Amino acid sequence: MAFVPDDQKSLTSLVNAIGASAAIFSADARDNFNILAANRPFAAMLDRDPEAMAGARLSDIFPRYLTHPLSERIIECLSTQNTTETELVIDRGGLVSWWRFVYSPILSGEGATRQVLNTCIDITEKKLLETSLSQSRSRFEAVVEAAYDGIISVDREHRIVLFNSAACQIFKIERDAAIGRPLETLIPSRFRNKHAGYLEGFKRSPINSRPMESRVAVMGLRSDGTEFPAEVTIAKIKVGDEVEFTAVVRDISERAKLIDELQRAAIKDPLTGAYNRRQLSKILADEVERCRRFDHKMTLAMIDLNGFKSINDTHGHHIGDEVLTAFTRCLRANLRDVDTVGRWGGDEFMIIWPETGEEAADRAVKRIREALADVAQSFSVEGVSIHFSIGLQETDGSLEAEEMILRADKLLYLEKRASSLKPA
Template identity: 40%
Template sequence: MTKPENPPSHPGGANAHTAVDRLTAILLVEDDDADATLVVRALRPYARRSTVTRVTSLREAQAWLHRNVGDVVLLDLSLPDSFGLETVSRLHADVPSLPLVVLTGFDDEDFALQILETGAQDYLVKGQTDGPLMWRAIQHAIARKRLEEELRLSEERLQGIIGMAQDAILTADEALTITLFNQAAERLFGYEAIDIVGRPLSLLIPEHLRAAHEASIAEFGAGPVQSRLMATRREVVGLTRDGREFPAEVSIAKLHHARGLLYTAVIRDVSERKRVETELRRMATTDPLTGLCNRRRFWELADVEIARLRRYGHPVSVLMLDIDRFKSINDQYGHAVGDQALVRLASVCRAELRDTDHIGRLGGEEFAVLLPETGLAAARDVAERLREQLAATDIPCLNGVLHMTVSIGIAVCGEDDMSIERVLSRADRALYVAKSHGRNRVEIFDETSASPSLAG
């Protein structure tokens, strides 16, 4: 056995070398004396840069490595207590961070690949190896193992970051088979990684959207763009394990490697944000008391209908409704009852109107109804029906029962009307004619409707 003058010790020990002058500690695991002598002789020119320690069995190698720090192992596969690839796998499992160079008398490329796949960094064929080749193999094995360890640590750090990420992260191969699924993805989609990895990405997409999604991915994969961020992509829809669909924002990137494309997606559930946006939009466009469109929203819807009228010539009519003597209602019964009257009017109108009709509260006790695809005669029928239903409505209150009536003015949109404002002005003039003629009635605008109105 050839032993170093100063056997390697654990870092920090009395014999520890500095990073600059530390010798390469080589552990030779070889039970054949002749083969061991050849190895030691081949490495003799590098004695100032290395130490060689020989053991003759796998058990001795494991024991030595537990007591000492080695840089590389030269490993024979035919030992008294271990044989073949099992020798590599057992030593690699015991010291996974240590580079292994296998010494074998079997010169076969397939066997060499099995050696490398089992955990070794290189192999040398006995009888075909000189000193420079062996030293180069040792240095390459050390460098390769160092790179492998750096890669492993980098992957562990990346996996740690992915695992701690609040957004769902998944990867899929070119066939759109899932290859990675982090904890946030488990929480979002309801699958455990062990159940979903290896399965198609389409499981996470609603069935009616799968074809379009796959076409979009294929277009992205074939294009020059390497990534698309959430801010630049439209929202997509995800599907959970229990069948719930949810809106999501997705950032996606692609990576070309030896086995084809690899896609990485970062997915964020935006259900809560969409809910808040919807609520804010509702608050911005809805009258808080009645739940009807507010003035701004009614104007928007009306402009759309007028644009459609100007393009296609389809009839559009407008009703203006006003609760009769609303100020007296507030004064006599109180503002709470007045509010009930407004809410009841909204409820009756919603029940009587079509889904395609639009009603809005323009302010106070004044309401407007937009009737698409409706001419003057049909609009009058709608107005009379609303008036009758509201006149038959009783609102209980502390002072008895409130009998509410409304006056309604009608105007028809013309192709020369550029906005709803002109139409509402005509309907408003008809409304005040209805009030001046006794209230609780319907009037249609004509050129004589400009007579002075009475107070409501």
């Protein structure tokens, strides 16, 4: 509440002493508000002559769109005898500015007053800054929401404070359910013990962010309990005195599946699922090297199915495929986990027995021959059986892989020739 003198000259001196735009209004019995005094900044705010301000009515100096809200604030100020304020925009010939109008009741010796001191503060820069910040925030939110990748921010307690739409889709969780929950609930339980330590270590490190080319693959946990491979890049930002983390998460399930399929295609035979020729050559070379290094033996087997061409010609290639896959299953069932079986090509197979001499390998071959008697029952046509010829070659590392294959092939050819000479 302001204390002011009563005479016009003193009122004018008072408002002129105020640095901000200022005026004194008086209310008549019909709540018409007239200016008793106004300083030059107040007149300049309205682009008016300061000498003509005294005696002017509120409705004469302000546009109609401003008169009503200003009248309401003055009436509130007088009725409550408390300071009131409002923020309004003034348009002067296309030049827009924002102002805060503050109304304070003027104390009189007779109690309740009918006069108010109006001070006006130019808040245009503040409003423009607020508008710019609002636009920036809206732009940021739009970018975050439109992002293909999941974007997640957590506070110092590692609780989620931002969760965009892509993150909702990736983790199959509603935004409201995600906000406030610990970040570790989005990763499988077996990784949670070390997760907080990783974040704290990153917080103390001089690195502010890990770029996308340095992103790492991790496992994520959806709300339905399913896991998925993801790529994550993380950054830390300072909010006041606290450090928060923002992670960009990309679901790479499809890519991981494709990579796995490509990797399998590079080493596996598509029909039987056994190792292909390229991978068999690598494994054999590695095992030969291990023989040299650790001074032990290994045995290689080259196998050829007898009469396979006749099966294809008589029953069709689909039955031939059944024979190849059934033979592969039989080999695997009668070999150790450390043994290697693969399709060398066509109807030729290879077995690698690490740390195994030829005598032990021969016993394994006998088990395979015995097991093949039951395999014929699995075929979709009758009269199909599997027989094979085999060549075994042992080494202690003194033979190169290529030489072992040549020798095993030669022994295979001799057995196959001998079996063809036997009477039916």
